[in-house]
Amino acid sequence: MNSVTDLSRRIVQYRFGDPHAVLRVEEDVAVPPLSEGEVRVRVARSIIHPGDLQLVEARYSQPTPAIPAGRVPGLEAAGVVEEAAPRALDGTGIALGSRVAFFAPGAWQSRAVVPAASLVAVPDDLPDSVATQILINTITARHVLRTALRALPVTPRRIVQTAAASAVGKLITVLALKNGLAPIRLVRSPESARRLSTVLPGEDIVDTSSSDWQDAVRKAAGGDVPVVFDGLAGALLGDIAALLNMGGTIVSYGALAGRMADLNLFVPKALTLRSVTIGTWRSDTTPDERNEDMTEAIRIARAVPEIHGGYREFDLTDLGAAIDAVSAPGKAGNVILKF
Numbered sequence: 001m002n003s004v005t006d007l008s009r010r011i012v013q014y015r016f017g018d019p020h021a022v023l024r025v026e027e028d029v030a031v032p033p034l035s036e037g038e039v040r041v042r043v044a045r046s047i048i049h050p051g052d053l054q055l056v057e058a059r060y061s062q063p064t065p066a067i068p069a070g071r072v073p074g075l076e077a078a079g080v081v082e083e084a085a086p087r088a089l090d091g092t093g094i095a096l097g098s099r100v101a102f103f104a105p106g107a108w109q110s111r112a113v114v115p116a117a118s119l120v121a122v123p124d125d126l127p128d129s130v131a132t133q134i135l136i137n138t139i140t141a142r143h144v145l146r147t148a149l150r151a152l153p154v155t156p157r158r159i160v161q162t163a164a165a166s167a168v169g170k171l172i173t174v175l176a177l178k179n180g181l182a183p184i185r186l187v188r189s190p191e192s193a194r195r196l197s198t199v200l201p202g203e204d205i206v207d208t209s210s211s212d213w214q215d216a217v218r219k220a221a222g223g224d225v226p227v228v229f230d231g232l233a234g235a236l237l238g239d240i241a242a243l244l245n246m247g248g249t250i251v252s253y254g255a256l257a258g259r260m261a262d263l264n265l266f267v268p269k270a271l272t273l274r275s276v277t278i279g280t281w282r283s284d285t286t287p288d289e290r291n292e293d294m295t296e297a298i299r300i301a302r303a304v305p306e307i308h309g310g311y312r313e314f315d316l317t318d319l320g321a322a323i324d325a326v327s328a329p330g331k332a333g334n335v336i337l338k339f
């Protein structure tokens with residue numbers, strides 16, 4: 001095994017909490033040797049997902065463990081393979097020097113050690129800034145749709161989506177249309193509706209800040225709303241429950257609203273809340289499904305380039321601004337760190 005002992009630049013936390021308070025940039029960190037099956041990727045770009053910041057806070061895991069050795073956040077990046085453990089790349093079609101994207105922990109560092117199995121080869125026509133955006137959100141969108149369609153008793157004609165202008169929301173729209181499902185897309189402002197219609201044109205974008213938005217949804221759905229795909233939670237869930245058919249389903253994959261969900265109507269309307277997380281993707285899917293999910297990520301990035309546009313890139317010296325941009329209103333695209 002090669003023993004490269006070069007240095008890395010990384011974002012690290014030594015305790016969980018507010019990202020502004022606990023994240024720091026460290027220079028000249030020694031890189032560890034590789035173990036069996038691992039590769040080292042020279043990271044060029046790494047996306048900040050909203051969920052990455054929730055993990056920095058440990059929002060969903062209390063009490064939080066101590067992390068005296070430090071934890072490097074981030075789950076997705078793009079770069080070049082610079083070193084590999086013996087035979088780690090056998091049969092992958094990837095070689096030293098290949099451009100790759102990966103979905104694995106510890107992405108926010110210039111030289112990341114990840115399992116070779118987490119790599120996807122990136123074609124020349126996809127820049128690193130796009131390649132770092134494609135895996136987690138496409139996998140989530142496909143996993144959400146696949147899980148929902150398997151669970152629903154009848155394939156719906158129409159679906160309703162909240163947070164339709166979010167990165168995952170847009171991918172759910174693209175995949176739903178491909179599956180013959182016509183989405184009714186909810187956004188929270190006229191500006192967001194306008195922005196979304198330029199990226200993914202089509203009818204049935206409904207602004208929930210308008211007074212008659214529920215009527216607009218009922219009308220578009222012809223009075224039949226069997227399922228809603230929700231990335232918000234919070235108070236809007238109560239309004240969504242009111243719109244749903246008796247016995248309808250909410251497929252929940254996110255909580256952008258960051259508040260307690262309103263479940264008051266769930267019992268009287270016999271609604272089902274079905275949650276889907278990428279955390280169970282590997283155990284819920286076959287190797288063929290996982291390969292197809294990753295291949296589809298590349299396919300969509302090439303076929304619908306607008307979907308990964310509007311992104312903003314930040315140097316590590318602007319980490320605070322990058323953190324703020326992740327949840328800023330009017331976000332037009334993903335937030336990306338430059339390494």
Ligand SMILES: NC(=O)c1ccc[n+]([C@@H]2O[C@H](COP(=O)([O-])OP(=O)(O)OC[C@H]3O[C@@H](n4cnc5c(N)ncnc54)[C@H](OP(=O)(O)O)[C@@H]3O)[C@@H](O)[C@H]2O)c1
Binds near residue numbers: 137188328333
């Ligand atoms: N289940 C999983 O495994 C999984 C995987 C990935 C992501 N997620 C979750 O999926 C959700 C979406 O992630 P993302 O990366 O796609 O988000 P994102 O692109 O950062 O979302 C930004 C968009 O969401 C809209 N938005 C934000 N807060 C809103 C609110 N309170 N009400 C209405 N619209 C709001 C914004 O609207 P404006 O344009 O009006 O500002 C903007 O269009 C997050 O909760 C994330 O944690 C879950």
